[in-house]
Amino acid sequence: MDIKLKVGQRIKELRLQLGLSQEALANKADVDRTYMTDVENGRRNISVEVLERIIMALEISYADFFNAKEFMK
Amino acid sequence: MDIKLKVGQRIKELRLQLGLSQEALANKADVDRTYMTDVENGRRNISVEVLERIIMALEISYADFFNAKEFMK
Numbered sequence A, B: 001m002d003i004k005l006k007v008g009q010r011i012k013e014l015r016l017q018l019g020l021s022q023e024a025l026a027n028k029a030d031v032d033r034t035y036m037t038d039v040e041n042g043r044r045n046i047s048v049e050v051l052e053r054i055i056m057a058l059e060i061s062y063a064d065f066f067n068a069k070e071f072m073k
Helices: A003-018 A022-029 A033-040 A048-057 A062-066 B003-018 B022-029 B033-040 B048-057 B062-066
Strands: none
Touching: A003 A022, A003 A033, A003 A062, A003 B048, A022 A033, A022 A048, A048 B003, A048 B048, A062 B062, B003 B022, B003 B033, B003 B062, B022 B033, B022 B048
């Protein structure tokens, strides 16, 4: 699976676990809401700086963000 | 510390553990050698697609790549 899709699915999974709307997560991560929709749908090749803002907004460590089935070899 | 620097340091650390030169890692990850030098020095805000190619070239899982002191909160 494409890395953009893997990252997007993981973000959505964690967002829903936190009970956050896309808009709330977008605001928290300081990204545009429609951009966040694209990210979750695997349509954006985000940079590590944007990834960091989203991971911080999800209140999870990098290791835990990537320690998921989507990223297992 | 800036995420670009954290990622760059971790790449260099893992590259040296594998005994690879920058050129060898750049070739393996299909990125330009001078670009790899910039990445290792934290001067590039790489995308997740480039990050994936480098992580694959380092023969490590995402979780293990990010399970390092650089990324601890």
